[in-house]
Amino acid sequence: MASNVENVSASQLRVSSEMQEMFCEECEQYSTEYKPAEGYCVDCCMYLCEVSLLYHKGQQHNIQDKYTMPQDSCSEKCSAHSNKRIKFYCENCEEIACSECKKTHHQNCLDVSDLAAVVKGDEQAKELEDLLEDMGELSEDLENTKKEIKSNVEYIASQETIEKLKISNQNAKRVADYSKLQEEIIENFDKQMEETTANMKRERQKLVEKLSEEMRKFQEKLDNAEKDLTKACKSLTTSDQTNLDSLMEKTLTIIDELKISSANLKGEENSGKKCHLFIAIKNAKHKTRNLRNSLSEIKKENRIKYNSTEQPQTNQTNQTPESNTSHFSYEETPEPRKETTAAFYSSIETHYSGFQTSCLLSVNTLTVAYSEANSLLLVQDIMQKKPAFQTIYMFSKLWAITKVKDNKVAVTLPNEGTIRLITFSNSMTVTNSDDIKVKGRCYGISCSNDYLIVSTVSHFFHSGKVQILDMSGNVLKVLDKDCNNKALFSNPLYLALSPDNETIYVSDWDKNTVTCLTFDGKIKAIYKDNQLLGPCQLTTDELGSVYVCGRLSNNVHQLSPLLNKVKILLDGSEELAYPVSVSHCMNKNRLYLGMWSNNIKVFNLSQV
Known part of the structure; x- marks a missing residue:
């Protein structure tokens, strides 16, 4: 490595x-x-x-x-x-x-x-070996991030030149089209001139002079529009460049700190003082966790704006070009869709089966809510070959789980119409539990800042809705109707949020759909595909890609942020056995897929 x-x-x-x-x-x-x-x-x-x-x-x-x-x-x-x-x-x-x-x-x-x-024993030798291996992986991840930032820097450097060339070519074409239009007008007039008197010849000359003046004004407008657009393009690329320079500086700082931490560990190891080495290992562990968190923040910010220059469509038979007030637009476009490949990494045997949802509390701890078992399973040390398990038994059926804070989760109990907030200690023991009552049977749940987004279902009426609550359970917004006042959902069992917490994704079991909408209830897109049956839990990665499990179709679909189908990432021939839960680890770029049977499959993701 x-x-x-x-x-x-x-x-x-x-x-x-x-x-x-x-x-x-x-x-x-x-x-x-x-x-x-x-x-x-x-x-x-x-x-x-x-x-x-x-x-x-x-x-x-x-x-x-x-x-x-x-x-x-x-x-x-x-x-x-x-x-x-x-x-x-x-x-x-x-x-x-x-x-x-x-x-x-x-x-x-x-x-x-x-x-x-x-x-006295050799336990810290293994601990040191694991720590140095983890630091090695972090170092490799940092190098990859540095390469991605460098690639983005090269891209925005060339973007301005490309757009200026596009503008110049478009200008030339529009001038040529306008010249052709003027030639047609003159030719038509020439035909009429053959049948007219000398007076019409004078009128022709006046028209030629008028058109010449219009061409001059039109060219002047195009030149001014080009200058304004070039200035806007430069302003946007400069903003991206400044942000990327800052991210590169932060990345290099983390690399230096990691090297220093590694060198200190080796120095203590070579000193032969095992007590000092023990203390150094513990300190390095805390330092490595902090560096990894810093890298996660850098990855979230490592984005560039994708812009495109467009010209308005005009009907030149009834609208002259010089009368058009808008010649070009320079707008931000959705981020290009990036295909992902998934490679099987490992399998975690859990001894539980059936409907489930999962979420990552940290890079080392996965929480899984098993509905039929009325149990919350904590899978700790998931980076190790043999993770540790801890089971928390509930007295009622639980359905979905979401992370609220680093040590806090929210779980839905549909039979009780309750959201339970559970707080853990550093050793993952339950220290506090609070309940929030919800109107209706609550299923899917996500958390955005100080708000809870929860889906409720009325099975008697075959209808569902999405509610936005504050942390006290007060309903702030209900999303259940489209613009035609028709029901949006039938059986919305699972929710997810975009990385910027501005978009809600809802999977509907009965309709076999995924719906993308804003917090105000505006529908942005609906995904329906005959290869997605029984959609269950869904999640997003740091680039906004959506991954949704098909329980009945036995596959995992990758969608764009606006729910365009990118690809079927995994199907039944690739280690799958009816996936129902999915969580994405940003630090390792991994998917944790919970199967209907008693195991969780782990896949490494990479960009094509």
Whole structure:
């Protein structure tokens, strides 16, 4: 794998061959003397001299002699207690601690271990290897992003030249067309002139002079329009260039920070001080997560405007060109559709089946709502070969799930007409749960800033609607009718939002359609295809492409932001078994497809 970060295997971890001399911690604490340690008290986690050992033996403590006691200690001082050395690591809180921190902050924690005992094994070698591999992937992702930005820079540099040439060619054609029109007028007049008197010859001359003046004015208008359009074109490309320059600067900064973080890790590894390496790994993990979040923001902003120069259609038989007040328009066009290819990556066995929806809480955590099982499944460490699973059982049927914040999701409970907001701790345990009542049976759900978008269905009347709510459950807008006051939906079970949170996508199970509309209820497009049957969950990527699962057609369709069919991305011959849920990971550019059977298929996406 090409990367700015060198991969380091666990076998490259080295421990200093020199045995460190340990000193009695009681003497150091109470008398500021440094006496060599002759043993180690396992119960107190302290190195002790010969005199202190006698006291601890009298207390029936577990004592190790100087030959069996731990030989690796940490010399770093606690950031909160400068006179205390770091000696412990809390598995529950994932924090290092001195003896004072252990008493005050971790007295109720069950897994607080001596740091020397923690680093004695080879676990951190695997952790280091995984971290460096992740950093290597991030580095590769950064390089690809840099190439994409460079490509966009080259594109906008050439756009102005192309548009100016197009304008010049269009001007020449219009002048030629207008000249031809004038020639036809003159020819018709010449025929009449043969039958007229000398007076008509004078009228002809006047007409020629008039047309010549009109041509001069028309040419002048075209020249002015060309100047205005060139100025507008330059202004737009300059704006894109400024934005791309800023994104490139941010990307290069992340690359430099990643290199520094990698170099620090290697330096600590080569020092042979495993405690220091342990702390460096933890710090690098936090740093890498922050860098990845920064890269995600860069990807969202790495877009350029696609513009096109157009000229109005005029009927030159009843409208003269010089009377036209609009000669050219320079408008932003929808982003060109980009086809995507999908390559099978892995399969995650979940042991649940049936209707489901999913959403990513983070790059490492996938949440899946299983309707028939009344269960919310948390799939953690999804980047690993063996992810961890945690099941939260509900007392009612649940349907759809969406991310509200990094540690908060919203789940619909259709039988109760309730939206349940669930908050998780860092260790993914439920810390809070609030309910919002909804009028009707609620199914699909998405979140946009401080608003919830939810679909409700009345199965008795075979009709559905989309409601926009605030976080207290107050209905702000109801979307259920088209411009002809006809019902928009029959069975809208799933929702998704565009990356800019300005467009709502709704899949309708009964109509086999996907509808694209604004928050004001304006219909932008409706997608219907005989190869899409039983549409289920749908999602969007950072470029606005829409991916929708066909449960009954056993495929996944890729659509443009305005619901033009790009392609059938996956069908039944490509590892599919009736997909019903789909989530897109922007950081890895992956699709997580939940099957009707008990597994989730993972696919890597790439642009054609």
